[in-house]
Amino acid sequence: xxxxxxxxxxxxxxxxxxxxxxxxxxxxxxxxxxxxxxxxxxxxxxxxxxxxxxxxxxxxxxxxxxxxxxxxxxxxxxxxxxxxxxxxxxxxxxxxxxxxxxxxxxxxxxxxxxxxxxxxxxxxxxxxxxxxxxxxxxxxxxxxxxxxxxxxxxxxxxxxxxxxxxxxxxxxxxxxxxxxxxxxxxxxxxxxxxxxxxxxxxxxxxxxxxxxxxxxxxxxxxxxxxxxxxxxxxxxxxxxxxxxxxxxxxxxxxxxxxxxxxxxxxxxxxxxxxxxxxx
Numbered sequence: 001x002x003x004x005x006x007x008x009x010x011x012x013x014x015x016x017x018x019x020x021x022x023x024x025x026x027x028x029x030x031x032x033x034x035x036x037x038x039x040x041x042x043x044x045x046x047x048x049x050x051x052x053x054x055x056x057x058x059x060x061x062x063x064x065x066x067x068x069x070x071x072x073x074x075x076x077x078x079x080x081x082x083x084x085x086x087x088x089x090x091x092x093x094x095x096x097x098x099x100x101x102x103x104x105x106x107x108x109x110x111x112x113x114x115x116x117x118x119x120x121x122x123x124x125x126x127x128x129x130x131x132x133x134x135x136x137x138x139x140x141x142x143x144x145x146x147x148x149x150x151x152x153x154x155x156x157x158x159x160x161x162x163x164x165x166x167x168x169x170x171x172x173x174x175x176x177x178x179x180x181x182x183x184x185x186x187x188x189x190x191x192x193x194x195x196x197x198x199x200x201x202x203x204x205x206x207x208x209x210x211x212x213x214x215x216x217x218x219x220x221x222x223x224x225x226x227x228x229x230x231x232x233x234x235x236x237x238x239x240x241x242x243x244x245x246x247x248x249x250x251x252x253x254x255x256x257x258x259x260x261x262x263x264x265x266x267x268x269x270x271x272x273x274x275x276x277x278x279x
Contacts, residue, residue, distance in 0.1 A: 173250075
């Protein structure tokens with residue numbers, strides 16, 4: 001990926017499309033593979049398995065997703081607006097256990113060619129991927145999976161920011177902001193990918209010499225080395241996810257950014273993160 005990516009709602013690479021299931025690839029970067037999915041009522045997803053070398057994450061957009069945990073197959077309901085993170089070697093699966101559709105984002109970090117695995121299944125080919133049967137010892141404790149538990153970083157009039165995940169391979173925040181709120185300074189990341197999913201409202205990105213208008217349901221991805229910023233445009237409040245893969249200290253940066261009391265502390269927070277000012 002050498003150029004910014006904008007995928008509008010419904011515009012991802014289609015893996016399957018039927019009344020019972022639709023799956024689209026949003027990202028197949030090595031640091032992050034991401035999909036958008038719709039599962040019909042009582043649709044089964046993946047059976048119990050483990051990933052040995054990467055985390056599996058689910059953000060529910062609409063409805064409820066049941067994540068199955070441990071060899072005991074304990075079902076945990078993940079409600080809309082909630083992120084579930086399953087670390088490596090934790091046995092898990094998932095399904096839609098309700099009478100209505102569920103829509104969700106699925107993230108694999110690092111990607112380890114999950115998108116190619118989906119393409120191979122679609123095309124009837126075999127493909128070796130980091131997905132395995134539950135180990136004989138039961139794997140890591142199912143209690144290491146995390147559902148919800150976000151950290152509220154800022155809650156001010158017109159702006160609310162929560163840190164949903166902050167681990168080495170992946171960090172994600174969720175932001176609610178009034179339209180027309182302040183834009184971040186134009187900046188660049190040299191060693192990691194920054195991605196966005198617009199949950200509501202509209203964001204307009206400036207990436208290099210391009211302008212990208214991202215409406216609700218859009219996926220945006222900035223490759224390393226791409227100068228960028230964004231503005232909260234449109235007439236409605238904005239609500240979006242911001243993902244950094246790998247995290248490169250994003251969680252600490254976000255906390256320091258919102259705790260800063262003066263320009264010197266603000267500058268120190270920015271200097272400690274894998275981010276540089278861009279002209």
